[in-house]
Amino acid sequence: MLSEPDPERVNDLLTNILGDAPTDGALRGAKAFTGRELAALALADCEARLDAAHAHYVACQPEEVDPDLAYCTDMLEDLLYMDDMLDETKREAIRRIFRVERFDTRARVSRQRLALRYLKEARARRDRALSAFLSHYDMAEGEVL
Template identity: 80%
Template sequence: MLSEPDPERVNDILTNILEDVPSGGAFTGRELAALALADSEARLDAAHAHYVACQPGGVDPDMRKLSDMLEDFLYMEDMLDETKREAIRRTFRVERFDKRARVSRQRLALRYLKEARARRDRALAAFLSHCDVAEGEVL
């Protein structure tokens, strides 16, 4: 996702990573890496929420019933003229188009999620490279 993450969420994550957020002055390389990690974690959270929101919900029972009725009418040749039959066919085409749009949104949300996960992994590797193992620092 291209939007900026919530600054409060980034600050909360940064506080969890560093335990003591610097109040001013120049950041060290470790603190900058922690900030990048916090930013990427917040973006990953947002991408995951977007992906979950794009997943299909249950089918509305009334819509399913209407669709079944229209399909039944489509095959009753003695009751419908060609204009009504064409209207029913077009209704089904719109439903298929909506399904394709939904699948496209899901695919795009999955791509955003994968990109956010890869970005977070790179930020985590950069942060870990700044941790001084000799001092016994534990995350």
């Protein structure tokens, strides 16, 4: 997703990653960051974006079909095949209703595919940011800095 993540969420994640909070509770440009801190900031940003992409993906998942809507659809389909009861105008109206329903289904599937793509991209960025952060492993002390 292209929107900026919530700065407060990024700050919380950064605090968890580094194990300590910035002195004034927010990131300021006055202090020069080390490579480790920059890598942690990038990781926190990617984690926040991954959370947002996952929430968007879940929101795009299909809901259960309303039984009343399914019943109405079945009734319309039955009416469509009763030649003696419908004139051509009514038959065309029913056909258009079905086209709208199919268009809505295709649009929903398209949104789901796009949400899955965003989720995959966010995971890949987070994995790269995690690798970059872990490259700051201090071999002398044997712990993650």
